[in-house]
Amino acid sequence: MKKVLMAVSMSLAFGAAQAADIVDTAKSAGNFNTLVTAIEAAGLVDTLKGPGPFTVFAPTDKAFAKIPKAKLDALLKDKAALTKVLTYHVVPGKVMAADVKPGAVKSVEGSALTVSMMGNKVRLDKATVVQTDIAADNGVIHVIDTVVMPK
Template identity: 45%
Template sequence: MKKYCGIILMSALALSGLAAHAQKDPDVGGAAMYPTKNIVENAVNSKDHTTLVAAVKAAGLVDTLEGAGPFTVFAPTNEAFAKLPAGTVDTLLKPENKDQLVKILTYHVVAGHMTTMDLKRKIKMDGDKTVLKTVEGGTLTATMEGGKIVLTDEKGGTATITIANVIQSNGVIQVVDNVLMPN
């Protein structure tokens, strides 16, 4: 009888864990983000990331971000892109500026699957800040400020993670409030 009750209890805990996980799929830009979909499949549904999606398409990075990964993408919102000087986004989306656009977008990507828990652990282990190598080849410095993770780019600009741990089949999206710039 004890063994039978234990099996029932374990089954109930497993099912409640599945239900809890199902409820954790965050909404980003008014759309549910599903961990069974890849970065691009989820991002195209976010109304807060239409500029990022257009930029990824213009840069020819769709196939890469649909690939196996894993990738951690620090994904600027439309509002983040709107903070750039007037005309910047339109200029970057022109075919003749594709190399610059690729450089900026890949600067927002780190190889591997990094949750905020992973980032906080690295920040603590490395002495209050950690340096992340981007796919572009540059670095981002992650620190904690007021309980939030802040990324500092090579030019001294900062972005704060506003929606954390949007788990994807090929990585994780960390939504940020500013566009980060490489050197």
């Protein structure tokens, strides 16, 4: 019995020390509710909980609020269009802020995102990166202030 309790407590301690995946990290942050709803509506939860690694440029709830409500509601109901928009925010691999360089970066959606510098701020298309390097066990999240749309 003592060995079983020790094994259980060790596994609990090990599990608690692990980071959460991209989806759970976004959920626990509290400012990505619309993004999480969109990920669920597009059927991308299992993918973004998968092994990755992924780099996600995550729009906040305030970023989604910039989209007119009727347009956002229509997007959330159109799984194909929603998937295209969401996968445009994802880059394969784990790209930390220190590794970001200006230029074109191919998204999971297939189109290129344009990374540029404006003063000391990193821009992704027309969005500004406002927070970087939120670690997840299957990648990293960088927070952006605007939803970017594929070309």
